[in-house]
Amino acid sequence: MTTQQQTYRQAVVRVPSGPRSVEIADVPPVEPGPGQVRVRIAGAAVNPVDLGVAGGVFHRLGMVNQPEHTGPGWDFAGTVDAAGPDAGLTVGTRVAGFVDGFDRAHGSHAELLVVPAADVAVVPDGVDLVEAATVPLNATAAAMIVDLLGAAPEGGGRLLVTGAAGAVGPHVAVLARDRGWEVTGMARAADEAFVRGLGAGFTTEPGEGWDAVADAGALQERALAAVRDGGRFVGVQPAARLPEERGVSVEVVFARPDGELLTRLLARVAKGDLPARVHAVVPLAEAADAYQAMAGGGVRGRIVLVP
Ligand SMILES: NC(=O)c1ccc[n+]([C@@H]2O[C@H](COP(=O)([O-])OP(=O)(O)OC[C@H]3O[C@@H](n4cnc5c(N)ncnc54)[C@H](OP(=O)(O)O)[C@@H]3O)[C@@H](O)[C@H]2O)c1
Known part of the structure; x- marks a missing residue:
């Protein structure tokens, strides 16, 4: 038209x-x-x-x-x-x-x-x-999740990213590594090659004892339970924020448009860093x-x- x-x-x-x-x-x-x-x-x-x-x-x-x-x-x-x-x-x-x-x-x-x-x-x-x-919504949400997570603790930290083969999760996996996290992605068995291609470890189950979980797969309680006592959790469902437990800090992302942030993220897509x-x-x-x-x-x- x-x-x-x-x-x-x-x-x-x-x-x-x-x-x-x-x-x-x-x-x-x-x-x-x-x-x-x-x-x-x-x-x-x-x-x-x-x-x-x-x-x-x-x-x-x-x-x-x-x-x-x-x-x-x-x-x-x-x-x-x-x-x-x-x-x-x-x-x-x-x-x-x-x-x-x-x-x-x-x-x-x-x-x-x-x-x-x-x-x-x-x-x-x-x-x-x-x-x-x-890219815009999901990479922006991922960058905001990683900001809520913050840098890995001194000496390194083990981060589980659920939904690692979805739209938000892959960006979290890449951006969290920049902040010093040792990243493992959780996804379906058929997604293993894709997740490992992001430079992350791979699992099909949430397991337990992670220093932090970025719950891009929206597993909610199941993902929170996988964080060690005193660790960090970031969720993606603002309307269903989980209560804190066992000294785990609980944050939830609400992505907001930010042209400057998206400019930086699209530059990384152009370089092939982000999918x-x-x-x-x-x-x-x-x-x-x-x-x-x-x-x-x-x-x-x-x-x-x-x-
Ligand atoms: N708050 C915000 O600002 C914000 C912004 C963007 C997105 N979100 C939310 O973030 C979540 C993820 O968004 P998305 O676009 O990335 O969704 P998506 O593309 O559907 O990705 C979710 C991934 O998680 C996988 N998954 C779910 N349950 C699993 C399980 N038990 N084991 C292994 N893999 C599992 C799904 O696999 P299958 O397809 O095989 O089930 C899918 O690959 C959604 O809930 C979305 O609403 C929130």
Whole structure:
């Protein structure tokens, strides 16, 4: 479509009842305000949080109060289509980012999206926009998890990363090693080569006695139980924060868009340090099928919707 067109297509959830409640609607374009850009989306990953929106998890928690519909989709990559005053980015620039929050009518599973320019990063040359679309939410969450973990204790520390073959976990495994942790990734048996390829050890069971656990697989109590007394735990489910026990410090991540952080993370993707895995590319018109496939589990890399 052109910018002058009267409407654009976006995924909406009117009555959440699972993957099949995702529909495509025509909505009027929004103009970017001061400090904002409108992005013409080239790819938008489907994440577990989108399944939660389609399934009504956040509606039931009272976190959504939209009169007509919610706009699902967090991750995106594309090109700047229009820039508001002081946005500092020119039309045509390749950017990636994610939009957070639940109570919103617009999301990234769309042709166009207006976001603060400070929330996006310029995509380095050599990184494909569809690949870039898999990175923002999950690498940002991983970097924030590693910040919550902090540096390994003097003399080294043993860290278990659950969900090490998912989207968040691989980034945690790589970034935690930079902070001195000796990393072991937990994943399914078939994921062993991938996890070892990250430079991590491998296990299929959480075991016990770890100095710290980064629970990117959202195993929750099972993962907390694997931390030694007095160790550290970082979870990924803010709505289900675990209570502290046995002197274990318990933190939970809530990823927020941060364009400067994402710029550094995408630079590492460009160098090949961090993965950008695409499971499948699906037309936006088939968003409900993509959500359904994601809900089936076992997906490695992200399903990316392309308008
Ligand atoms: N709070 C935040 O800011 C934030 C941000 C991003 C993500 N998250 C959350 O973080 C979690 C991970 O996200 P993601 O996108 O990385 O999810 P994902 O791609 O589904 O990865 C999770 C991985 O954990 C594996 N897994 C689950 N149970 C396992 C078990 N018992 N043994 C071995 N492997 C197991 C899954 O394998 P199978 O597919 O085979 O089950 C999958 O590979 C989700 O809960 C997501 O909602 C939170």
